[in-house]
Amino acid sequence: MRMRATGAALVGALALTTLVVPAAQAGAAEVETKITKVVVNGGKDVVLGTRAEKTVTVSLTATHPDGIEQGRLYLWHDDGTGKADNIVFANEDWGTCTEIDDTTSICKQTITFDPLLTPGRNEHAGTWRVSAWAMSPGGHDTRHETKTVRVQRASKLTVNAGPEPVTKGRKITTTGKLTRANWDEIAYKGYADQPVKLQFRKAGTSTYTTVKTVRTNSTGNLSTTVTASKDGYWRWSFGGTTTTPAVNATGDYVDVR
Structure with missing residues (x-):
């Protein structure tokens, strides 16, 4: 499900995303689950016209000695103070993770941009930030600024x-x-x-x-x-x-x- 969120609702959404890790994983900082790579739209800018939606692929690569179980990503726009004033979630709740080997997986999702909703306003053109989260049997890695991508006006x-x-x-x-x-x-x-x-x-x-x-x-x-x-x-x-x-x-x- 994708949505546009602003103000307090958006802050809540961001906070919730950082807290979706199961309680059993709390305090597992000593376990090195690592997100090593994030790719948005094949490394290309996201260019939007006035009406047509555009769906892009986002992915993360993560590693842990026991393998990777889940991954998810979303994109958000910085209002200039480090806070989000627009956000777009992936179409799927969780990414589809494919093993590269016993320790490393690539997890992919799709994100759909609707220029009438996300970004929706001219002021939201420019640099967006990518948040990524990966979980393994032994821990998790959450990063709110793993990468940036430009969302542009066609x-x-x-x-x-x-x-x-x-x-x-x-x-x-x-x-x-x-x-x-x-x-x-x-x-x-x-x-x-x-x-x-x-x-x-x-x-x-x-x-x-x-x-x-x-x-x-x-x-x-x-x-x-x-x-x-x-x-x-x-x-x-x-x-x-x-x-x-x-x-x-x-x-x-x-x-x-």
Whole structure:
């Protein structure tokens, strides 16, 4: 079951998660159950649009001389003070653990992000923390900051270059727009004041070269002019930020005569 929790309810949820270890395991600090690795979404950022859900795989690797019995993970967003203001639990209560050998197992779960609920607000884009818990017959290991993962607002980038065709030596005007998912308004909105590269690829080649960098205006729009010299493709390229992924526009061909 997944849910979004805030305020006191969230603090309670976090506290409960740290206390789900059976009483028999209390005081077992001398037993070395260790979480050695955590992976979220194959090591890639989680990118969300405005409506579509996304399910990712999370896993932990843990070890103990007597083997690993159970494992579980969840993700939470730090409000800037070390406290959680949003949380998303795995779809399964417990992970499916697969033995690597007699002492070590990998436990996997799935987590579903719904942009309308988790994260649900623009302020929750960026770095999320991963909490993991593993239990063995002889002890447990609980870690609330084993790893971080970026949860980002999906981006889009358009381009239009012209006139087409154009006489060599004349000016080409290239326009476009950079937008990203706005979870507050459930729509794509312009991404203001961002550096975006204008790039060119000569016809018959496969590599783009940066010509200049232009910043988006207050509504995410882009516009610049260059001198026409060769047939080829023009595109905009955005390098991304912590909250928004990199994106390239599809190249627009201009015939120079």
